Amino acid sequence: MNYYNEIDPYAADWLRNLIDAGHIALGVVDERSIEDVRPDELAGYVQCHFFAGLGGWAYALDLAGWPRDRPVWTGSCPCQPFSAAGKGAGFADERHLWPAWQHLINQCRPSVIFGEQVAKAAEWLRVVSSDLEGMDYAVGCMPIEAASAGGEDLRDRLYFVADCIKDGFNGARIPQEQRPRLSRAPRSFDGFPWASLPMPANAEDFRSVLLLPDGASDDLASIAAYGNAINAQAAQAFIESYCEARGLIFGEMAVAA
Template sequence: MASYYNEIDPYAAQWLRNLIAENLIAPGDVDERSIADVQPSDLAGYVQCHFFAGIGGWSLALRLAGWADDRPVWTGSCPCQPFSAAGSRKGTADARHLWPQFERLIRQCSPSIVFGEQVTSTDGREWLAGVRADLEALDYAVGAADLCAAGVASPHARQRLYWVADTDGRHAGTEGLQRGREHGQRAQDHQDFEGMGNAESEPLRRSRQPWEPSITIECDDGYRRVGPTTLAMAHGIPNRMGRLRGYGNAIVPQVAAEVIGAYLEARAA
């Protein structure tokens, strides 16, 4: 069964199509319209729906966590710019505050499970409190965790709020998600994360990590560790800005896989 990907950026949308063609994320269709134009009838027949899909990080994370492509789920990483400390901090007054549109579709379609992510900041936490209230009003149980990329051995922090909403309160909650903090290793046990990762998620010895080797580069504000294929911007490197834009708006799939895995463990318990 096909998945639905909603992504308004044409560059990222084509990236999604390329990844689908290579079977690196779940097969499906890419819709470049604004989420404001998406109607419940447009989603009929899709088993998985990914909003603000970016470059497919949630689909990859689901695979890494052992979530089958034909198992129903919704995901959505609402734009962080209105709530980021690095932005203008207009909050809910920002036109990019699109949670109300995501909530509209959740309310009308009633997916059983929804995963999401938002920037960790004072404004981001206030945003999450509002999201939790909206979802609980729709009879969802909601759990969340504050996690960073370094927790899965990535050479950067990228602190983010991850949340899950479930229509059965026995299957969600912060207690289950906290397990992702405690063992934080599942994502390291999969093979070859080069590019967008390996769709097969075959086991790998723990000595190998997806971020090795990393390199240190000197920047105006000090030194930073980056992956060997993510070099500083320079003239003559093709598609440089497009790649950085895609990476900058992406989740870290290995962290999201920990959240999904913690949810699955809580459900199994």
């Protein structure tokens, strides 16, 4: 059983629908603020996804072949304090929730943690890395543009992974046939066709956005949820890079330990 923490009601309902449909792992969706979550309440959960949004991290783990029964924590702390779209208050912003997540990590000691933040939040990542290293985690990070990983937008993000040094990590063979494949074909949801439309990003290039179903174009909740979502392809690529570095074996690809 997994744990999903998401304070936004629209995104939380979306998570429940994805769970019911089997698109992401079975789990409990908690709509409380992460600041109200106690460490002891997380005991017994295999995977914990904080700031879970639309389930992007859980989906990316599936795409990367990460077994649903292998422990891992993920989180995408609110980007508004550090993004151009936010107030720019940085660490003084009330939406700077890393300290709350840090407390849970320090108390629960998950062996592996994946996360991401906007590309301009280098100082935020420096603080997070320092805090994690102080808790005996090894930390690696990489900037990834979604388009470079097969995504349909230019979203640039800083991805990081924290590995608990003292816990170790055993390699595992994940058969190729067990790894879900990301379809490039247009998808449908509840009978509505989804397509991709070109949208000017600036004078020189174009990016793609999903076409919303009829009647939902003015749904600000859905637009906000999409805007906050991580790109699954980019997250998948980062997870796979970590697994390769850690000596995991995917299908027939043997990686030296």
